[in-house]
Amino acid sequence: MDSSNSDDRFGLREPFVVVEVNEPDSDPDTKPKIRVSGLTRVSNSGVPILREVCVDISKGLIVGIIGPSGSGKSTFLRALNRLWEPSSGSIFLDGQDITDLDVLSLRRRVGMLFQLPVLFEGNVMDNVRYGPNLRGKKLQDEEILRLLKLADLDDTFVKKNSNELSVGQAQRVALARTLANEPEVLLLDEPTSALDPISTQNIEDAIVKLKKEGLTIVMVSHSIKQIQRIADMVCLLVDGEIVEVLEPQQLSQAKHPMAQRFLQLSS
Numbered sequence: 473m474d475s476s477n478s479d480d481r482f483g484l485r486e487p488f489v490v491v492e493v494n495e496p497d498s499d500p501d502t503k504p505k506i507r508v509s510g511l512t513r514v515s516n517s518g519v520p521i522l523r524e525v526c527v528d529i530s531k532g533l534i535v536g537i538i539g540p541s542g543s544g545k546s547t548f549l550r551a552l553n554r555l556w557e558p559s560s561g562s563i564f565l566d567g568q569d570i571t572d573l574d575v576l577s578l579r580r581r582v583g584m585l586f587q588l589p590v591l592f593e594g595n596v597m598d599n600v601r602y603g604p605n606l607r608g609k610k611l612q613d614e615e616i617l618r619l620l621k622l623a624d625l626d627d628t629f630v631k632k633n634s635n636e637l638s639v640g641q642a643q644r645v646a647l648a649r650t651l652a653n654e655p656e657v658l659l660l661d662e663p664t665s666a667l668d669p670i671s672t673q674n675i676e677d678a679i680v681k682l683k684k685e686g687l688t689i690v691m692v693s694h695s696i697k698q699i700q701r702i703a704d705m706v707c708l709l710v711d712g713e714i715v716e717v718l719e720p721q722q723l724s725q726a727k728h729p730m731a732q733r734f735l736q737l738s739s
């Protein structure tokens with residue numbers, strides 16, 4: 473590992489970063505929804521991608537992940553969905569190591585919306601039905617319409633073929649498909665990157681609504697303004713390390729020089 477990134481030149485590294493909001497009646501013994509401990513990834517050519525990332529995420533929060541392109545945001549999200557297995561470090565869901573869980577049930581409980589959505593062959597309805605079908609549950613048409621509406625798509629999309637959608641439409645169908653699995657955690661990788669401002673606002677409203685229903689949401693976004701609108705906490709990922717955890721309104725107080733520069737240029 474590159475030692476220049478494992479020292480503490482800025483006095484910013486904490487042994488464990490806790491992302492939570494203190495509720496007056498909260499039980500201090502309650503386990504975090506997600507615990508990431510010492511998560512490390514090194515590329516095949518030996519380049520560090522994630523460097524001992526440690527973070528606790530409380531249930532029912534929207535946690536924003538921001539950072540420069542290539543800093544490891546998608547890699548981090550994908551680990552939570554077990555799309556790769558860390559050689560070093562662990563991830564716990566409700567206190568259980570995710571590698572001890574059946575991978576399909578994990579992916580039902582932890583839904584992921586990818587940066588580049590890929591839909592299955594067939595129409596929109598087939599896509600939304602897919603997950604529940606795997607579990608032997610047939611979604612009623614009204615339920616499909618409700619999920620599409622939540623994802624800011626009207627009834628006219630139901631019969632559309634998945635290969636005749638724009639990227640922004642496909643992104644929203646993928647969201648409805650993920651929500652059909654009734655996940656407890658939602659991992660969103662730039663969920664509104666292809667959407668117009670109105671649709672973006674509708675999706676942000678849906679994300680906040682889902683949080684109010686108890687979902688825990690981890691969202692990568694390049695939009696600082698979006699993070700400030702809806703996130704409860706923000707993790708700043710720079711060069712594979714969480715260098716700061718801040719409340720959205722305190723982002724301007726970031727101390728890490730790279731984080732400061734990134735924030736200045738993106739605001």
Ligand SMILES: Nc1ncnc2c1ncn2[C@@H]1O[C@H](COP(=O)(O)OP(=O)(O)OP(=O)(O)O)[C@@H](O)[C@H]1O
Pocket residue numbers: 515516521539540541542543544545546547548587
């Ligand atoms: N499968 C892989 N093999 C080797 N290197 C990879 C792999 N996946 C990602 N990387 C490298 O890991 C680093 C982090 O990539 P990642 O996709 O997580 O970045 P990101 O923060 O999501 O960037 P962006 O904002 O552009 O989406 C990059 O340098 C990338 O080249």
Ligand SMILES: [Mg+2]
Pocket residue numbers: 545546547587661
């Ligand atoms: Mg990415």
